[in-house]
Amino acid sequence: MTMKADILIVDDVPANLELMSSLLAKEGYNIRPALNGKIALTAARNSPPDLVLLDIDMPDLDGYQVCEQLKADEATAGIPIIFVSAMGETIDKIQAFSVGGVDYITKPFQLEEMVARIETHLTIAQQRRELEDQYRELAILREHEKQYFSEMNHMKDQFIATVSHDLKNPINIIMGYVDLLLEGGTITEPDDLEFVRTIGRRAESMFSLVKDLLDLARLEAGMALLSQDVSLTEFLQSCYEDHQLSAWQKEIRLAFSPPQSDVIVKIDPKRMGQVMNNLISNAIKYSPESTEVQIMGQVQNHAVFIQVQDHGRGIPEESLPHLFEKFYRVPDEGETEIEGTGLGLAIVKSILDQQCAQIEVQSELGVGTTFTIILPHSN
Numbered sequence: 128m129t130m131k132a133d134i135l136i137v138d139d140v141p142a143n144l145e146l147m148s149s150l151l152a153k154e155g156y157n158i159r160p161a162l163n164g165k166i167a168l169t170a171a172r173n174s175p176p177d178l179v180l181l182d183i184d185m186p187d188l189d190g191y192q193v194c195e196q197l198k199a200d201e202a203t204a205g206i207p208i209i210f211v212s213a214m215g216e217t218i219d220k221i222q223a224f225s226v227g228g229v230d231y232i233t234k235p236f237q238l239e240e241m242v243a244r245i246e247t248h249l250t251i252a253q254q255r256r257e258l259e260d261q262y263r264e265l266a267i268l269r270e271h272e273k274q275y276f277s278e279m280n281h282m283k284d285q286f287i288a289t290v291s292h293d294l295k296n297p298i299n300i301i302m303g304y305v306d307l308l309l310e311g312g313t314i315t316e317p318d319d320l321e322f323v324r325t326i327g328r329r330a331e332s333m334f335s336l337v338k339d340l341l342d343l344a345r346l347e348a349g350m351a352l353l354s355q356d357v358s359l360t361e362f363l364q365s366c367y368e369d370h371q372l373s374a375w376q377k378e379i380r381l382a383f384s385p386p387q388s389d390v391i392v393k394i395d396p397k398r399m400g401q402v403m404n405n406l407i408s409n410a411i412k413y414s415p416e417s418t419e420v421q422i423m424g425q426v427q428n429h430a431v432f433i434q435v436q437d438h439g440r441g442i443p444e445e446s447l448p449h450l451f452e453k454f455y456r457v458p459d460e461g462e463t464e465i466e467g468t469g470l471g472l473a474i475v476k477s478i479l480d481q482q483c484a485q486i487e488v489q490s491e492l493g494v495g496t497t498f499t500i501i502l503p504h505s506n
């Protein structure tokens with residue numbers, strides 16, 4: 128391609144112009160001669176050449192001014208300009224580069240050297256154009272991607288809002304009416320009572336599923352978590368108090384052992400409360416009556432350990448790697464299946480990941496399970 132390149136040669140001395148033009152035409156270039164700066168500017172604007180060879184010392188507009196004007200115009204700014212100095216004329220190299228020239232040639236010049244320089248700058252200009260094209264394509268792609276993600280996010284938000292409104296609310300209403308029916312005492316037939324209780328239980332498990340699905344969708348959509356200074360002891364104390372009733376209802380002794388000395392942890396108290404709620408509810412749910420569930424806090428060097436320990440049915444070793452997967456439930460071989468969504472621990476993991484915390488499980492079948500949360504802390 129370069130051998131057919133369009134070169135604009137600007138020189139106010141006709142003999143020089145002719146000589147250079149004929150030499151370069153023989154090398155295979157398309158030559159467009161211009162006898163002064165004004166003609167050169169008009170020619171370049173009308174049809175931008177691939178390269179300009181520009182004499183410096185010219186009346187009216189000198190080479191530096193012509194170069195400046197070409198660089199100021201977006202249509203001609205990318206054209207490589209090589210300055211050519213006449214015999215005995217000194218070239219101000221700093222000015223030549225500062226106005227935008229890419230190279231200079233001083234006379235007398237060797238034809239081979241001039242062709243080599245022309246070729247180098249034609250190649251660089253071509254590569255720059257290709258890079259600019261690729262950059263433009265990338266920018267367009269990135270714009271499309273941005274649009275796509277914003278549409279997806281919008282769809283996700285709409286989905287969350289719809290599920291929340293169209294599913295969660297009606298289930299809540301059903302649960303309310305079930306309570307009213309049971310409390311009103313108007314249903315006396317044992318069978319009818321059992322039907323209403325079944326409706327209530329089913330509605331509750333649907334409610335848990337919808338709530339868990341919504342929580343997970345919100346977390347995965349990048350819900351921002353807070354980072355508040357919270358007293359570890361106060362936080363664990365409130366988690367303990369929140370579960371006293373449900374533990375008592377199942378005849379489980381809930382114990383709390385606070386850290387020896389309190390520390391401040393940086394957490395989102397609501398979301399961490401949800402983590403603790405899932406772990407403590409599971410401990411109660413998967414433990415038989417008359418056993419103990421313990422909530423413990425410990426501080427060691429730069430880490431805070433929160434443990435929820437139960438003496439329940441335990442988890443088989445082969446299930447441990449899957450425990451935090453969505454919808455995973457340990458296959459139940461017992462007579463009575465315990466209700467659950469299989470999403471609680473996935474939510475726990477998602478929240479802890481966002482809090483830069485870790486979770487570990489130790490469990491022995493028939494002996495019990497301990498979940499340990501490890502939080503970083505700096506004081």
Ligand code: ADP
Pocket residue numbers: 405409410413437439440441442450455456457458466467468469470471472473496
């Ligand atoms: P689920 O709603 O089923 O309780 P989770 O995600 O909270 O879902 O827990 C996943 C599974 O891990 C449960 O189905 C249960 O089999 C097992 N699991 C969780 N916590 C305990 C625990 N403390 N003791 C025994 N098994 C547990």
